[in-house]
Amino acid sequence: MTAIETINFTRGVPAPESYPTQELADAASAVLLAHADKLLMYGPSAGLAMLREWLADWQGVKADQVLVGNGSLELLEFLCIGLLKAGDVVFTEAPSYDRALTLFRRNGITPVGVPLEADGPDIEALEKLLALHKPKLFYVIPDFQNPSGATCSGPKRRKLVELARKHGFLLLEDAPYRMLRYRGTQEPTLRELAPEITLHMSSFTKLIAPGVRCGFMIGDPATLAKITRVAEDTYISPGCFSHGVTYEWCRRGLLGPQIERLKALYAPRLQSCLDALDKYIPDAVATRPDGGFFLSLTLPQGVSTTDLRAAAAKRQLNLADGLAFFPQGGGERFLRLPFCALTAAQIDEGIRRLAEAVKDVRK
DSSP states (O other), rough: OOOOOOESSSSSOOOGGGGOOOHHHHHHHHHHHHHHHHHHOOTTTTOOOOHHHHHHHHSSSSSEEEEEESSSSHHHHHHHHHHTTTTEEEEEESSOOHHHHHHHHTTTTTEEEEEEEEEEEEEHHHHHHHHTTOOOOEEEESOOOOTTTTOHHHHHHHHHHHHHHHHHHHEEEEEETOBOOSSSSSOOOOHOOGGGGGEEEEEEETTOOOOGGEEEEEHHHHHHHHHHHHHHHHHHSOOHHHHHHHHHHHHOOOOHHHHHHHHHHHHHHHHHHHHHHHHHTTTEOOOOOOOOOOEEOOOOOOOHHHHHHHHHHHHEEHHHHHGGBBTTTTOTEEEEEOOOOSHHHHHHHHHHHHHHHHHHHHO
């Protein structure tokens, strides 16, 4: 008997075939031979200088406005330690990235969720929450949000800036998916709209590979210095070898072509996901993102995420826990579907099984 393939709709990981393996091998060899003294020794806590300078030029800022670490999630941890304290309140979208929620809670910080709509945070709900709380920052993922897939509209971005200035909180903009727009028109970043109150985060995890462990933050130099001190006290030096390989790969002009390859690979997979949902579960309400790694579903009435996960597991289909993305409860009918690491055939088969699991729960 042929074993049934397990299909994972759990984590937002890149497709292994997307890795620029030979390019990275060539870059690693060249940069190591040229800069072994920098790559194999302890380096600056703010990140390898060559990479910081390249990122500064790419982003149109000065090098002291760039902090590079071993992934953007680690930088978020350092921010929690360096800028916040136990008992502080931060706002997040609801739903939001579950790992970020975990870090906030682990540091004694209270995340308060602002309901997320198709075009970004619910501004009316945000204003009501601002009458009740004084957040230190609002953690937002404006482009192709994890986990929903939503993108914040231009008017809402400007309103977020207005409210942040009025109420005195920082905007923490997490933008790892921004470069992966498959259609539609790009909105300005929050940093472009309000650089003085925005910390902008991104990484090369989705653009090169998770293994490069290279995330960065852009912001006010004095604010970044506080976060850098935490980094120094934690690991003395980040991974300079990884930073060096990333720098050399970028310096060679390979980022732009890689992004175009990723778009060509992932856009059809997003469409396959939407087509399969229309075919097998037409009464589930799905987001229809213009890019990124995720779309999400509001499941039909009477179908809970918890029950659905159990029913799906019996069909060798693994689903993420929708409840984990909501900082203060909710999500009983929420389901995130990552699609980039699956082929069109796996997507179709996975959603066919998902539909059967929905029928099981309804029964």
